[in-house]
Amino acid sequence: VRVTSLSVAFLLLLGLAVAATSQITGVLLVFSLLVTPAAAAQTLTARPALGLLLSVVLGLLVVWLGLGIAYFSVYPAGFFIASISFALYLLARLLVLVRGRRAGDPPAAPAAVARADAVIA
């Protein structure tokens, strides 16, 4: 597997995703759609395909709810999106905690998170 070109391609895609997201949430809140739903999904399931699906579903939920609430409020949508996705993340952590800690928490990818931040900054 060509690791280097794969990682370059992934970072390019990540850059595109960040650029697209920043139009919705603003540059500083990109994380709330890029990382937080994914982190919630990964706390809930360790299975890759299911996690991917869950992450997308949670992201959609966050955006729809956030935009919906922001429509009826004077405050910006970014604030609601960030708060709702953080609440979902907390909920996911709580759920896992309540279900009892199973062996082997799904490992998140801190390096990728830091890289995403570098792309944003």
Place this chain on the structure above:
Amino acid sequence: MFSQEFMRNALLAGTFVALACGVSGWFVVLRGQVFAGDALSHVAFPGALAAAAAGVDERIGLFVATVAVGTGIGAAGRGALVRAGAGAAGASPADDTAIGAVFTFILGLGVFFLARLSVSSAGGSGIEGARTLFGSIFGLGAGEARLAAVIAIGATVCTAAIARPLLFASVAPDVAAARGVPTRLLGIGFVALLGVVAAEATQAVGALLLLGLLAAPAAAAHRLARSPFAGVALAGALAVAATWGGLALAYALPSLPPSTAIVVLSVGIYYVSTILT
């Protein structure tokens, strides 16, 4: 250049803030906590805005936000991730994900306070926000500059005081713990101290550009210096040099903001260090 009062204030505050950034930044790089440092600098922004919305001195908000989040990161984290050894063994903590989730939420609160400010009668919030994000070192008064210098010196002295056990706890956490070094307490104390440095440096280079002053000179020192304490000293010296150079450049070129000049120089120093080694 030195006849201008705003320049003397900027030099006084900038020098010691840079020193504190360089010295604590060396440990940040060593402990693999660059992302935590970034998060701390970002939460300075909502802190200042919240204080402004509540009508108190924005510096109080800065310090409360960064020190509280710093203590939280230190307490909730699984400790330092040292690049050699633990990092390669896949023992990397999932801390960064949690930090990312929390600090985005706090940034979201910042947007909320920004909106509140612009809705309320306070006004001028856009300027306030931009000053916090990108710094306003040329706008410091004499009293503010003196206070900034005193706090930065205090933070540097505190970091120097815990330097030896912190180094031990960072490089060999298990051995240090076995020898009776309070590694967990040290970790929490260090990130809280980093919060103080971040709040202080926000006034100089701003919440968004702080990482340049915190990580770049320190990373260069890690590449160049052979022994730990030479590295700490070099990191401090490089950060101070970048600040002096940046302030001089910004004075010579009025269209160039000082924060930009400082960060460009410190990143330039890192770039040169990668060529040298």
